[in-house]
Amino acid sequence: MKFTKSVFYLLSILFLSSCNKDDNKIDFTFLQLNDVYEIAPIQGGEFGGMARVETVHKELLEENPNTMLFLAGDFLNPSLLGTIKVDGERVRGKQMVEVMNAMNFDLVAFGNHEFDVSEKDLQKRLNESNFPWISANVKLKTKEASIPFYKEVDGVKHSVGETFVKDFIDKDGTKVKIGFISVCIPSNPKEFVEYGNMFVKARASYAALKDSVDVVFGLTHVKLANDKRIAKLIPDLPLIMGGHEHTNSLDTIGTVIISKADANAKTVYVHRISYDKITKKAIVKSELKEINATIKSDEKVAKIVNKWQTILSSKIKNVIENPEEVIFVANTPLDGRDTPIRSRQTNLGQIITKAMSFGYDDKVDCALVNGGSIRIDDQLSGNITAVDIFRVLPYGGDILKVEIKGILLKRVLDYGVLAKGTGAYLHRYNAEKVDAKWMINNKELDPKKNYKVAFSDYLLKGFDIPFLTIDNKDVLSVYQPKETEISHDIRKAVVAYLKSL
Structure with missing residues (x-):
């Protein structure tokens, strides 16, 4: 009887071990927004709203903890809220950063409208943000040289990277290292910004990253035609999550998928990705999801949005009766x-x-x-x-x-x-x-x-x-x-x- 129990126990351990064995396959999810200027719902409350997006974000995290939230550029400006003064200073995107902090964004790209605000205001927004930024082709011009943009936290400067890396692991122990590259369209010339050639920098950052990660994705803010050219230059990118255009699109160049959602979070893209470490292939299934009034607002984010909307209602009365x-x-x-x-x-x-x-x-x-x-x-x-x-x-x-x-x-x-x-x-x-x-x-x-x-x-x-x-x-x-x-x-x-x- 003891022998039988021991064998049964041993077989159970072996069975459980085989069930949890690394199968070299892993699933992860990307939630993509781009060109978001309004934190509150638009069109009479019918579409958009960052509090609704956060509800979708949390649902995706429950579905798969290996989920990342992205914004492919253009969020600090323009907005009506950004033009008003609070405590003697123009808001200039402060409201957006506060909302995005509460949503725990995983990565954001610079868009051309981030440079609408002054160098001083942009630095404040960078310092306030608790999420990482990325760009290979935009640099901060100083009197001495062009250097990476940076966040300053507790007196320590943290440079914005040309690339970004994220590690995922699933329940059976499969590990994957994911890399990201990013470039921004040079359409907003400012004295404090140096734009590198976006195609040269996209290729260079990919080359610098590809051998140290399993797979590389794009997070860009350029014209669709530019994204298509990048896809031809770097045909091994499974997906480019893009911004700049304000109307949703899904294109394929070779095997590269290029996605853009509607502006102001009227829609978002949900990309469910399966990666096989043996074949080194990523299968991307993209779903365009409408953000509308049927989606309940997340209470935490809604509270911040409502605070800013109250400020707007109060301040606008100083400008127009x-x-x-x-x-x-x-x-x-x-x-x-x-x-x-x-x-x-x-x-x-x-x-x-x-x-x-x-x-x-x-x-x-x-x-x-x-x-x-x-x-x-x-x-x-x-x-x-x-x-x-x-x-x-x-x-x-x-x-x-x-x-x-x-x-x-x-x-x-x-x-x-x-x-x-x-x-x-x-x-x-x-x-x-x-x-x-x-x-x-x-x-x-x-x-x-x-x-x-x-x-x-x-x-x-x-x-x-x-x-x-x-x-x-x-x-x-x-x-x-x-x-x-x-x-x-x-x-x-x-x-x-x-x-x-």
């Missing part, structure tokens, strides 16, 4: 989505440019605004409030009345059309192209004539249209409105125009 007043009813949705707003004339762009003319009592020949100034990436429908308009145009700024030569106006208009698909695409009022001819207020543009044009002040800085600056000899005069005039703030002009309808 009755911010929650319904100023217009949009029976047809006003289209401010990123892709159309940068590609064609939309009804929202038309309203903004009409309001710019309205701001000067229609005593201008035409009005122009760049699509990149319109940041809502959403459709506004039903009751529209003043706060909605401030979210559409978070940067604000003057409407300038500029006297300009016809030959330069034509060049500007042509450039705006050619810039289709970018933030330099121009929305127009009283400027239309008919049969290859530009018509200004229904009359053919005369290159020899002078015109009065209402411009958003950003356009005269030469960032989107390099030759359009106040120093151009064909810019004859620039009128800057006084603080008492509604044209002093493009948002107030739009509010006033809509209320007049």
Whole structure:
């Protein structure tokens, strides 16, 4: 009897050991967001909301503890919240970092809009963040040299890495070492930022990493065309989680999957990945998940979001009276989505440019605004409030009345059309192209004539249209409105125009 029990015990141990034997296969999950500017739900609470994303995050962690949460760039700016002052300082993304800290992000990439904020403010956000950042091609310019960006914690500087490594182990003991590379599009030149060639740096960082890890993934913030080129240059990447575009997409170049979710967490990508250490192959199954009102908000994150929303409601009253007043009813949705707003004339762009003319009592020949100034990436429908308009145009700024030569106006208009698909695409009022001819207020543009044009002040800085600056000899005069005039703030002009309808 003793012998039988001993054999049974031994066989049980052997059986359990065989069940827990390392099978060289491991599953892990990536939760991807990109281009998130709003911490609260959008479109009347219907979509988005970081508290809802955190609920999904926790569910995935329960499903598989080997889960990572990513943001593929663009989160510090722009947002209406970021423009307000708290304790004498502009928020400048502080609200986003606080929310992301509570969500325990595993890795974030630099996006071009991280450099909208000043060097000082960016350093504060880096120092405040409890999550790692990554980039191979952006460096901090100092007087002495270009160095990696860094976080300073308790007086100690921790450099942002060109690569990032994560170790996973599963229940049967399979271990895997995962590497990440990242690059950012050089579309936001700043004196304190040095951009390296994104393709050269992507290849170099991959080469430096590949022999020390089992598998490498991409976390990028570049145009889709750039991601496709990276996929061709580095065909062994199973997945590139990308940002910059604001509309979801899933592309495959060779065996490389390129994924982008919708901006403002309207959707997220869930990537369930199985890796075989023997074959060294990763099988990626990607699911686009809509973040909507059916998902319960995580209480901890919701508390932080609500705190910031309360601050916003209070502060906005210092800028405009009755911010929650319904100023217009949009029976047809006003289209401010990123892709159309940068590609064609939309009804929202038309309203903004009409309001710019309205701001000067229609005593201008035409009005122009760049699509990149319109940041809502959403459709506004039903009751529209003043706060909605401030979210559409978070940067604000003057409407300038500029006297300009016809030959330069034509060049500007042509450039705006050619810039289709970018933030330099121009929305127009009283400027239309008919049969290859530009018509200004229904009359053919005369290159020899002078015109009065209402411009958003950003356009005269030469960032989107390099030759359009106040120093151009064909810019004859620039009128800057006084603080008492509604044209002093493009948002107030739009509010006033809509209320007049």
